[in-house]
Each structure stands twice: as structure tokens, then as C-alpha cells.
Amino acid sequence: MKIRPITTTVLAASLLLALAACKGPEAEQAKQDAQQAADSAGAAARDAVDKAAAATRDAADKTAAASEQAAADTQQALDKAADATANAADKAKDAATDAAAHASDTTANAAQKVADKARDVANEAKANAAKEEAKH
Template identity: 70%
Template sequence: MTIRSITTSLLATSLLLGLAACKGPEAQQARQDAAQAADSAGVAAREAVDQAAAATREARDEAAVASRQAAADTQHALDRAADASAAAARDTRAAARDAAAGASDATADAAQNVANKAREVADDAKRNADEHNH
């Protein structure tokens, strides 16, 4: 039940009880007073409903603004996260290239060391062979 229908029912009941209790010359004045009170109560009830509706609309509008702001904030956060992820991917690719280059350099250095050692061994073997042949 709405506020308006509850208020109207209470006012009608009060009015009927008031009218039933009145007898004699004061009854007319009591009826007029009751009618005026009912009208005032109806106006007050309409104003209360209108104020509640206005407050509801205002709360709805504020919630919509807050929701839009939250969506914008979320979008900004997602954009920053995407940018950070892209930067991390670039850094990872660069680090992987550097690591691969470092591994290639290390492999080349190791191969050179092996070749140098092989040359030394070959030179020693040739010297030994020359010494034994003389």
C-alpha cells in the first residue's frame, strides 16, 4: 500500500468517527472542520509523496553520476595496466635479445678459447715431433 492510500484511509475513518460523534447545531461546524482537516491532510500527503519522489530522483541521478565516474576510473586503470603490460613486454624482448647476444658472445668466446687451446696443443705436438725427428 502506498502512503497516499494509507493516509486517505486513516483520514476517512477519522472523519466518519468525528461526524458520527457530532449531534446538534455543532455538527455542521464539526463537519466543516473535518472536511478542512481532510483537505489539509490530503495536501500534506501529496507534498510528502512529491518530496519523496524528488529525493528518489535526486538519489538516482547521483548514483548515475557516481557510476559513470567509476566506469571512467576503471577505464583509466585498465589503460594504465595495458600500457604497463606493453612496456613490460618491450623490456622483456630487449632483455631476451641482450641475453641471446650475451649467450652468442659467450659461445664465440668459448669456441675461440677451444681453438686457441687446440692451436697450442698442435704447436706443442709439432714441436715435440720436430724434437724427436732431429
């Protein structure tokens, strides 16, 4: 982090200036004040680093939770799509079966009509043949 080196440099320079300007008991007081300021700056820097680390961990946790939720939502959507596809396939199969059954019924009805017509024609031909034979 850039905050710590800059803060330390500024505090060290302030300490040197304060020590150079003061002599005797005033120098001792200035030294103590400078030390206290350096300690406060160090504590503030550590606090800032701790807060940044906590914010980073919090952001990482939120990102992980969002990723897990997105994965769950995606899986749910895939499951729904698979179910819809299976249902559509079942309906298509049922429709094809119904169509085949109707086609078979229609074919059987047509065959029955042809057979009935053939029987009618045969009966008519037989009747005509009997009439012709009766005439002779």
C-alpha cells in the same frame, strides 16, 4: 502508498462524526472545518509523495554517478595493468636479447680459445717434427 488511504479513511470518518454531532450553523462550520482538514491532509499526502519521489530520483542519480565513477576507475585500472604488462614484456624481451648476445659472445670467446689452443698444439707439433727431422 498506504498513507493516503489511511489518512483519507480517518478524515472521512471524522467528517461524518462531526456532521452527525452538529446541527444548523455549527454543522456548517464543522463541515467547513472537516473539508479544510481533508484538504490539508491531501496536501500533506501529496507533499509526502513528492518528497519520496524526489528522494528516489536523487538516490537513483547518485547510484548512476557512483556506477559511472566505478566504471571509469575500473577502466583506468585496466589501462594501468595493460601498460604494466606491456612494459614487463618489453623488459623481458630486452633481457632475453641481452642474454642471447652474452651467450653468443661467450660461445665466440670459447671457440676462439679452442682455435688458439689448436693452433698452439699444431705449432708445437710442427716444431717437434722439425726437431725430430733435424736429428736424423
